[in-house]
Amino acid sequence: MLQEVKPRVLVSLRGVGKTFAPGGEALAGVDLEVRAGEFVSLLGPSGCGKSTVLRLVAGLETASAGTISRGFDDVGAAVGFVFQEPTLMPWANVFDNVYLPLRLRGQTRAGAKTPVREALALVGLSGSAEAFPRELSGGMRMRVSIARALVLRPLLLLMDEPFAALDEMTRSRLNDDLLRLQAELGATVVFVTHSVFESVYLSSRIAVMGANPGRIIAEIEPAGGVERDERFRLSAAYARCCEKVSAALRGSGAGEASI
Numbered sequence: 528m529l530q531e532v533k534p535r536v537l538v539s540l541r542g543v544g545k546t547f548a549p550g551g552e553a554l555a556g557v558d559l560e561v562r563a564g565e566f567v568s569l570l571g572p573s574g575c576g577k578s579t580v581l582r583l584v585a586g587l588e589t590a591s592a593g594t595i596s597r598g599f600d601d602v603g604a605a606v607g608f609v610f611q612e613p614t615l616m617p618w619a620n621v622f623d624n625v626y627l628p629l630r631l632r633g634q635t636r637a638g639a640k641t642p643v644r645e646a647l648a649l650v651g652l653s654g655s656a657e658a659f660p661r662e663l664s665g666g667m668r669m670r671v672s673i674a675r676a677l678v679l680r681p682l683l684l685l686m687d688e689p690f691a692a693l694d695e696m697t698r699s700r701l702n703d704d705l706l707r708l709q710a711e712l713g714a715t716v717v718f719v720t721h722s723v724f725e726s727v728y729l730s731s732r733i734a735v736m737g738a739n740p741g742r743i744i745a746e747i748e749p750a751g752g753v754e755r756d757e758r759f760r761l762s763a764a765y766a767r768c769c770e771k772v773s774a775a776l777r778g779s780g781a782g783e784a785s786i
């Protein structure tokens with residue numbers, strides 16, 4: 528009998544807990560596995576520990592309980608991190624902002640030209656290398672931040688509410704761009720969001736989290752194999768998925784305001 532060959536596991540969390548202060552458990556018993564090529568969203572009410580999970584995966588925090596194993600050795604090279612704020616250096620132009628991770632790894636500016644240009648092309652900013660952050664729109668600044676995360680061609684892209692501060696239209700456009708990028712690069716993404724709609728649109732799997740203590744209460748795979756486009760946003764399948772995820776989220780103790 529033919530056995531299904533599953534993509535390799537990039538990150539695995541087993542029974543992970545995190546305590547910041549005595550008596551205050553931010554996370555407890557978190558089990559999560561991320562395989563190559565997946566787009567996994569972490570969705571849940573404010574304070575349930577989504578960012579903490581991401582920071583643990585990135586090695587920016589250490590777990591207080593349980594184990595985290597990674598399918599790679601050099602976390603700095605294998606993981607790209609995109610924060611809610613673009614966190615660009617205001618005194619440096621777009622090229623130099625995207626060059627930063629290469630500079631930190633000892634790459635010369637001349638040697639970095641090709642990877643920086645390729646990263647800018649991926650996010651549609653080829654013509655803006657000389658611009659300064661203050662000259663860019665919010666959406667363009669976020670694209671620069673994504674290019675900076677992609678310049679080392681990470682195996683795993685971690686994104687912490689990257690589009691939350693953007694207007695609805697820019698957000699949808701960046702959602703589509705992100706899916707295109709993921710397909711082009713074969714990237715694996717773990718994405719934190721408060722938005723049911725965004726998580727259903729983007730994800731191959733949604734880990735719905737509950738609070739007090741932070742934990743994963745449901746994993747939902749929205750409409751697999753369906754093309755993500757405007758038709759999907761208007762489809763009954765999308766509406767059904769959003770309803771299912773919202774119901775799971777209500778079970779997490781999140782009020783409607785958080786959905």
Ligand SMILES: Nc1ncnc2c1ncn2[C@@H]1O[C@H](COP(=O)(O)OP(=O)(O)OP(=O)(O)O)[C@@H](O)[C@H]1O
Binds near residue numbers: 547574741
């Ligand atoms: N460095 C820290 N020191 C102390 N407590 C922390 C620290 N980081 C996070 N926490 C606490 O851990 C809990 C989870 O925080 P976290 O930021 O991971 O939640 P979140 O789900 O990402 O929240 P939000 O959606 O509001 O960004 C919160 O109670 C928070 O106050």
